[in-house]
Amino acid sequence: MSTLTPPGAFGFASLRTPLVGLALLATVGCQDPIRQITPLQRLEIERTIKSEVFAAYDFRQPDVVERLMTLYAPYARIISASGGEVVTSRDSLRAGIQAFWNNVGRNMRNPTVEWTAIYIDVLSPNSAVMTATYRIPHRQPNGLPHVIGGAWTAVFERIGGQWRIVQEHLSDNPYAH
DSSP states (O other): OOOOOOOTTTOOHHHHHHHHHHHHHHHHHHHGGGGGGGHHHHHHHHHHHHHHHHTOOOTTSOOOHHHHHBBBOOOSSEEEETEEEEEOOOOHHHHHHHHHHTTTTOBBBBBOOOOEEEEEEEEEETTEEEEEEEEEEEEEETOOEEEEEEEEEEEEEETTEEEEEEEEEEEEEOOOO
């Protein structure tokens, strides 16, 4: 013959109501930030990030290095991985972008950036991650057609009302042709 222990027999009955209240408060107070974003807000964040990226990567406009740098957080620590290397400061990042532009970018004739896929996940009202693939068809100085491209993942943070990259990883696609 089995016996069931009545509720509260172990002295928990007096704790049940406060525990339920505490659990409810924790559930309401710790809502997932993603659920605090409306679909319209999510769309606006995605549009804003895309717009900033497209504007910075318009190689037809002057001051390419300066425009690219506007995408990044204004403070010293930015983590950027590319070509098997990692840099962790804004100055090092600027030097890398400047070197790319001096050695490759300036030699591209009529470059156009083609975004072949862009995925943006809004993580919270103040953070998002973008993963994109791109191609940059252009002509080399000798007139021959050439294409560079790759994949790019960037973590954005809203800083002072602007979406800025705090961490990124770029992978070249050697078969971008």
